[in-house]
Amino acid sequence: MIIDNYSNINQIIAENSYSSVFLLLDTNTDNHCLDLFIKKSGITDFKKVVVKDGEESKSIDTCEYVWEYLNSNNGDRKSLLINIGGGVVTDLGGFIASTYLRGIDFINVPTTVLCMVDAAFGGKTGINFKSIKNQIGVINKPKGVLIDIDYLETLSKEEYINGFAEIYKHSLITDNVELQFKNLIKFDFREDINEIIHKYSSIKNKVVELDLYESNHRKVLNLGHTIGHAVESYSIISKNMNKLKHGEAIAIGLITELYISHKIHGFDHNEIISIKEELFRHFNKVKFKDIDQKEILKIMSYDKKNYDNAVKYVLLKSIGNPVIDQEVDNELFFKAFEFYND
Numbered sequence: 414m415i416i417d418n419y420s421n422i423n424q425i426i427a428e429n430s431y432s433s434v435f436l437l438l439d440t441n442t443d444n445h446c447l448d449l450f451i452k453k454s455g456i457t458d459f460k461k462v463v464v465k466d467g468e469e470s471k472s473i474d475t476c477e478y479v480w481e482y483l484n485s486n487n488g489d490r491k492s493l494l495i496n497i498g499g500g501v502v503t504d505l506g507g508f509i510a511s512t513y514l515r516g517i518d519f520i521n522v523p524t525t526v527l528c529m530v531d532a533a534f535g536g537k538t539g540i541n542f543k544s545i546k547n548q549i550g551v552i553n554k555p556k557g558v559l560i561d562i563d564y565l566e567t568l569s570k571e572e573y574i575n576g577f578a579e580i581y582k583h584s585l586i587t588d589n590v591e592l593q594f595k596n597l598i599k600f601d602f603r604e605d606i607n608e609i610i611h612k613y614s615s616i617k618n619k620v621v622e623l624d625l626y627e628s629n630h631r632k633v634l635n636l637g638h639t640i641g642h643a644v645e646s647y648s649i650i651s652k653n654m655n656k657l658k659h660g661e662a663i664a665i666g667l668i669t670e671l672y673i674s675h676k677i678h679g680f681d682h683n684e685i686i687s688i689k690e691e692l693f694r695h696f697n698k699v700k701f702k703d704i705d706q707k708e709i710l711k712i713m714s715y716d717k718k719n720y721d722n723a724v725k726y727v728l729l730k731s732i733g734n735p736v737i738d739q740e741v742d743n744e745l746f747f748k749a750f751e752f753y754n755d
């Protein structure tokens with residue numbers, strides 16, 4: 414549920430008679446977003462727990478630290494956790510809340526573009542395990558998601574752009590012509606960000622409503638993620654390349670998986686070229702050597718979306734026309750990287 418104003422968050426708190434309110438922040442959102450949250454919400458009776466910013470905090474050690482904090486500050490089954498931050502904080506906080514005392518309520522207050530348009534919604538919570546992204550987690554929806562683009566004022570340009578990849582992905586899977594890629598690129602990503610966030614997060618919400626537990630239809634949201642997640646995981650452990658942000662990795666996943674879509678399902682080649690150009694306007698090109706590609710393929714074999722011992726992809730026949738559970742030859746995987754590197 415989207416919470417569009419602060420009186421609604423106060424209403425949720427009043428209606429549920431929570432025994433205590435805990436805020437989870439990372440070091441940056443503690444510095445940049447907490448004052449705004451207090452000022453706008455008027456909530457002053459809370460305890461806050463702050464974790465280090467960055468993907469490394471999506472770990473079991475950080476969970477232990479926060480669970481300990483809740484324990485020693487009288488956390489109980491009627492406590493509420495409010496996660497204020499980007500996807501790291503909402504993934505982590507959602508998981509901590511869902512597992513603490515068999516589950517307490519949580520609200521997400523996303524403070525990055527990526528989180529406002531994607532991560533804060535849909536109930537996927539979790540942490541990384543042994544360098545594999547999101548390997549441990551549960552699906553559990555937040556009590557609400559408060560959207561306020563004023564938090565984006567302090568976000569770096571790099572992090573702002575990081576959110577675009579998921580917006581592009583939503584524009585590729587939606588059957589709503591008005592929101593498809595060709596119309597998305599008419600928006601100004603600064604001026605129109607409020608409209609973009611509301612319109613494109615609704616694409617995800619619609620999919621999740623139909624299939625919360627990803628038994629089928631929800632898999633379409635994984636377009637770009639089979640390769641993208643493996644690239645992101647590889648960039649964390651590899652000495653060959655710099656660590657990539659989630660959006661950067663998903664942009665790579667989109668380009669390579671669209672190429673595969675072209676080869677298997679005849680996705681329009683000219684369209685791939687314009688999508689590739691558009692993505693390269695925002696995201697730097699990364700050079701992948703043969704050895705990198707082989708390691709990425711290895712990581713994909715551990716990917717949680719696999720079953721029947723095969724890596725499964727989401728591919729596109731055309732924009733708005735995704736097909737799930739597709740198997741792809743290794744040879745085509747390497748060709749897709751050739752296309753990306755070209």
Ligand SMILES: NC(=O)c1ccc[n+]([C@@H]2O[C@H](COP(=O)([O-])OP(=O)(O)OC[C@H]3O[C@@H](n4cnc5c(N)ncnc54)[C@H](O)[C@@H]3O)[C@@H](O)[C@H]2O)c1
Binds near residue numbers: 501528568659
């Ligand atoms: N659960 C899902 O459905 C889902 C979907 C997509 C991505 N994700 C996850 O989301 C994570 C990435 O999220 P992200 O891109 O938001 O990264 P992030 O949470 O790491 O935030 C990016 C950086 O911006 C800082 N920051 C956040 N808000 C700020 C603000 N308003 N002002 C200044 N600095 C601010 C953070 O401290 C961090 O350093 C990944 O772990 C990814 O796996 C989850």
